[in-house]
Amino acid sequence: MEFxxxxxxxxxxxxxxxxxxxxxxxxxxxxxxxxxxxxAGFSQGWAFLVLETRETLDSFWAATTPPGAASRWLxxxxxxxxxxxxxxxxxxxxxxxxxxxxxxxxxxxSRWSAPYWYIDTGMASLLxxxxxxxxxxxxxxxxIPPQRLAAFREAFGVxxxxxxxxxxxxxxxxxxxxxxxxxxGRRPLDEIVHRGRFHPAA
Numbered sequence: 001m002e003f004x005x006x007x008x009x010x011x012x013x014x015x016x017x018x019x020x021x022x023x024x025x026x027x028x029x030x031x032x033x034x035x036x037x038x039x040a041g042f043s044q045g046w047a048f049l050v051l052e053t054r055e056t057l058d059s060f061w062a063a064t065t066p067p068g069a070a071s072r073w074l075x076x077x078x079x080x081x082x083x084x085x086x087x088x089x090x091x092x093x094x095x096x097x098x099x100x101x102x103x104x105x106x107x108x109x110s111r112w113s114a115p116y117w118y119i120d121t122g123m124a125s126l127l128x129x130x131x132x133x134x135x136x137x138x139x140x141x142x143x144i145p146p147q148r149l150a151a152f153r154e155a156f157g158v159x160x161x162x163x164x165x166x167x168x169x170x171x172x173x174x175x176x177x178x179x180x181x182x183x184x185g186r187r188p189l190d191e192i193v194h195r196g197r198f199h200p201a202a
Contacts, residue, residue, distance in 0.1 A: 006133045013138025015076035016171030022082045026135055027052070030084070030170070033131045037124035040116040041102060045092030046124055047162055049085040056156075057083060060167070063155040064148045077140065080169035084128065085144075087162040088121040121165050128168060138173035141166050 031048055039045065051060050060083055065074065093116060094107035104111060125141055132139035143166045144152055152164065191201070 001134050006130050010129060010133045012140040012142075013169075013171075013173050014073055014140055015174040016079045016081065016138060016169070017174045018079040018081060018171075020081070020172040022052070022137065022170055022172075026137075027082065029135070030128050030131045033127045034086075034124040037120060037127050039120040040093060041096045043093045043096040043117075043120070045089040045096075045117045046121045047087040047089060048124075049087060049156060049158065049164075051083040051085070052081065057081075059155050060085075060152075063151040064144050064167070066145065066148065076174075077142070077169055079174065080140075080171045082170040083167055084170065085156075085164050085167045086121045086125045086128075087158065088117040088165050089162050090115070090117040091161055093117045118163070118165055125166065125168060132170055136172070137170055139168055139170045141168050143167075 027050065031050070034046075034048060035044070037046075051057050057078075057080075061074075061078055090109075093112075094109065096102065097104045097111070098107050129139050129141060144164055149164070152158065153160070158164070
């Protein structure tokens, strides 16, 4: 598939064929592509929790879903045969930039203009989403509710030093309902692009 088509056709997919598993070599390709994301100082401060057995998938939904929650969205998402949880590791960045070649003598977080541990892990996540499209899969990135993070960590032994920035479901597409948010439409370039100088909206 041409790259322009991968970008143009990418969307969040919320319904999957539960009887079609994602082949192991394809899972490895998704993960390998994720590691080609840029990272500040080549810190590579990320980890990826892969859930693909019925037991681990059920444990994920039990840990991350508020009691009594039920929705068409959740029913469709639970059909995914694969979930990958991208985890950001801030300490890897603070340690890396305290090394001699970076010139910082300490791990002071205030030196950072933005939390690149989250940004870089987000870019790795986007590469996984694009790989899914290129391979004929559907995928959806979504957040884990803050009040469910402790249960998630306990269920999968995730240390506090690793922060889940969200989770991604993968699988072969089934009929699903397009998000109502799409009715908003994509903002035109002339509203969001500022050439030469920022021009506030009138």
